[in-house]
Amino acid sequence: MLPTLLAVFVVLVLPAPPAQAHPFGDPQTVKLAADGDHAVRVRWNVGMTDDLTWLAVHLGDAPGDRIMLDGAVRYETSDAQALASSPDLDGYLLEHIRVTAGGAPCSGSVLDKQNLVTDGVTLAFRCGRPIDRATVSVTMLTDLHPAYRTMATGPNGQRFAYSSGQPSHDWTFNMAAADSATTSKLGRSVVVQMSSMLSIVAAIAMGVVWLRRRSPRRSAKP
Structure with a gap:
């Protein structure tokens, strides 16, 4: 009887452990491509669907009860839908994915985010000069947990693994x-x-x- 009462006390009285993101599953991916002479197109895909829920809760677009007492995240389809329709996601994406060419930042915009699970998000960055090389920084979800990684691919087989310790990389587009x-x-x-x-x-x-x-x-x- 005493162990049962102690368990109930722990659940009802003690604060729940902080929610944890899930950076140790499938990694995020980013695909980079030139879009004409003055623009770069970026497509970001989440690694696992529960990361979408975690991000939606973080941005206030999903209820906090998606996070279990033990820190597990319960994904529901409505979470991805709410996140896709949220203007907060645009700001988050443009803050955590950036392109710089010739020392000047390129202007970014979100083109498509209707189906986050299968298609991800497509962004376009227009630069003020022809792009031969550009620096692309990706810090998606590393503010939730520093262990998140993003596997990136670019033109002609270029590859790079973004992390909290390596948030930027130079890419050749021409x-x-x-x-x-x-x-x-x-x-x-x-x-x-x-x-x-x-x-x-x-x-x-x-x-x-x-x-x-x-x-x-x-x-x-x-």
Whole structure:
């Protein structure tokens, strides 16, 4: 009888343990692609549906009773629907996914978030200059738990794992421009090396001429 009374006391009197996010299941994913010359398109997908519930509760778009006393999260379809229709989600996305090109931030907008479970969210970032390379930062859900990870893919097989310790990464979106820049750098390097070699050869030639002038002439035999 005493153990039962103690259990009831713990449930009714003691505060519930803090709710915990679930960062140790399937990771979030982000797919990056160029959208013309001046824009980057980002598609974010949640790793597990209970993370949507956790985010909805965090933003005030789902009731707190989705979080169990033991910290478990109970996902319901209405949670994803409420989150998709919430203007708070737009602000959260644009705060935690950012694109910078040439040192200037790109203007972001949410294009599609109707089906969070299957399609995720699509965002577009328009920049004030042609995008060859851009820095993309992703901190989705790391404010809920620092162990969250986001697996990202980009053009031409580029990959990166975002984490709370590595929130930013540089991506190449215009491979032709990047290759051209590399070729140009190699060309300049070759020119510099050839100029250096010619300078060395010229210095050696001048040294030989100087030595010949300095060497004593032999007198002719009678």
